Amino acid sequence: KMTTQEVANRLVDLCRNGQMEQAVQELYADDIISLEPQGTPNHEVRGIDNVIKKGQQFNEMVEEVHQNEISDPVVAENFFSCSMKMDLTFKGAPRSTIEEICVYNVLNGKIVKEQFFFTVKI
Numbered sequence: 001k002m003t004t005q006e007v008a009n010r011l012v013d014l015c016r017n018g019q020m021e022q023a024v025q026e027l028y029a030d031d032i033i034s035l036e037p038q039g040t041p042n043h044e045v046r047g048i049d050n051v052i053k054k055g056q057q058f059n060e061m062v063e064e065v066h067q068n069e070i071s072d073p074v075v076a077e078n079f080f081s082c083s084m085k086m087d088l089t090f091k092g093a094p095r096s097t098i099e100e101i102c103v104y105n106v107l108n109g110k111i112v113k114e115q116f117f118f119t120v121k122i
Contacts, residue, residue, distance in 0.1 A: 001109030
């Protein structure tokens with residue numbers, strides 16, 4: 001089974017290559033919990049199938065990704081975090097930038113919880 005550092009490195013590599021769905025299928029536990037800030041449509045999503053569906057819904061809203069930056073991971077025991085900055089255009093909306101901090105909890109070589117911190121723009 002992979003160490004937290006190995007999971008972190010693999011997730012960052014896959015995300016930098018735009019392979020988010022593969023990252024979920026390969027690295028996430030079946031009972032993953034995904035949390036976003038209060039006031040977002042998918043504030044809490046449970047289960048790998050629902051997390052994949054959430055990613056697909058997000059992709060359907062995006063017209064174009066201009067840039068996607070992901071920092072190197074910072075690892076502490078069973079946790080790691082990285083920052084993500086996405087420059088994108090949502091369908092029917094002006095180009096915008098999303099910056100967030102992503103925190104992951106790894107148990108037995110799989111991500112069991114992810115939480116995203118960003119400013120909700122209304």
